[in-house]
Amino acid sequence: MVLTPPVCSVNDVRQGQRKDRPTFHPSLWGDFFLTYQPPTAPKRAYMTERAEVLKEEVRKMVKGANEIPNILDLIITLQRLGLDNYYENEIDEQLLFVYDSDYDDRDLNLVSLRFYLLRKNGYDVPPDVFKSFKDNEGNFVADNTKTLLSLYNAAYLRTQGDKVLDEAIIFTRSQLEAVLDSLESTLADEVSHALQTPLFRRIRILETRTYIPIYKKEAARNEVILEFAKLNFNLLQLLYCEELKTVTLCEENAAELLPEYMKDFYLHLLKTFDSCEDELGPNKSFRMFYLKELLKVLVRANSQEIKWRDEQYVPKTINEHLEISRATVEGFQVACSSFVGMGDIITKEILDWLLTYPELLKCFSTIARLSNDIKSTEREQIGAHHASTVGCYMLQHRTTMNDAYERIKDLIEDAWKDMMKLFLTPTEQPKLIAKIVVDFARTADYIYKKTDAFTFSHTIKDMITMLYVEPTLF
Structure with a gap:
């Protein structure tokens, strides 16, 4: 007798939403980047000068x-x-x-x-x-x-x-x-x-x-x-390691604020905004307004997901789910954070455009959300978590989890197709903006390719080592 895989019911999805707290592994790097020692000034100067000579030779080609x-x-x-x-x-x-x-x-x-x-x-x-x-x-x-x-x-x-x-x-x-x-x-x-x-x-x-x-x-x-x-990569690696050293210092200072958790985190966030505004200077400090607005959107969306979890509510359609969960994957916030720190190419008009929630950013956020859910659904339903887009799709179409995975992969491909069409469509925005958004989609694709590497970062330790620790050899 051939056994038919069971299809999903609303009770199946709700029963998967247990209240155990998830656990996360500690950082693998500790103070590794704090001890980073750059090459000597003469060696770095030679690398830079040699790279400039080679760059112009290639330009002739x-x-x-x-x-x-x-x-x-x-x-x-x-x-x-x-x-x-x-x-x-x-x-x-x-x-x-x-x-x-x-x-x-x-x-x-x-x-x-x-x-x-x-x-x-x-x-x-x-x-x-x-x-x-x-x-x-x-x-x-x-x-x-x-x-x-x-x-x-x-x-x-x-x-x-x-x-x-x-x-x-x-x-x-x-x-x-x-x-x-x-x-x-x-x-x-x-x-x-x-x-x-x-x-x-x-x-x-x-x-x-x-x-x-x-x-x-x-x-x-x-x-x-x-x-x-080779020279160009090694010089970039030096720059990245210096930046990681600064970031690690900032994270250590922030960790001191964690015992009271939410209150201290909020105060630290406000201080971070203030320091960013100071660093941007009087001509660019206005950009922080847009990041604050998008973080408000993130908080509201996260609050809605918490409500779903506590009420054991499962959205009726995957589109209803994505209206909220596209925001909690933080695509718009990541893009805005990137734009805030860029040069004069980022104008007020570009940041105003970002607050209209353009389709290009929605495509990226859809790719990130669906890719995340495919890799994290089973793990998250063991802990205190709302139903994912996978569970939502299972309920909407009365299908198995494996069938839902395959169909959601098709939806991810559709989002890539839509993104490409938007990328090819002329707009008032500089082409660089669309390229940056596509780059973010590439990152999401990599992070969730094999597992939820955002959560289980030890799975990309070799990649981090290759990019930031080991130089290319001559």
């Missing part, structure tokens, strides 16, 4: 590239090595040249790379060109694994209605999975990494740290670019 394949290969290399931000104007000019120029539209690898880079940089190029690479059976004709991988990565810059890209992802994923075990180690690592996280969704600095040793093994590598990438 970017300006001098004049063939479409070479231009695309150079740009994707600089992006993956974290160097493209030094050549924004030159790359913009080259991509405009690529967009306006004829190219070999019979080369699937070239077509995929062109599509990827143009869409990533805001060009709303149509995906119809990929239809010509399908055979009579509907399969894509790809000569090799590199081409499959290029198509796979390009397809993830899809929007709603890009059917050919949806089909490309299904086809390339199955093909890449089939050949993975037979590939040589370096290419196998690239494919395995892509199957876990497509290129567009990777955190920039983490991709840089991961790609440097891969690029080092490539026969066609450019030694000047490689040396600059």
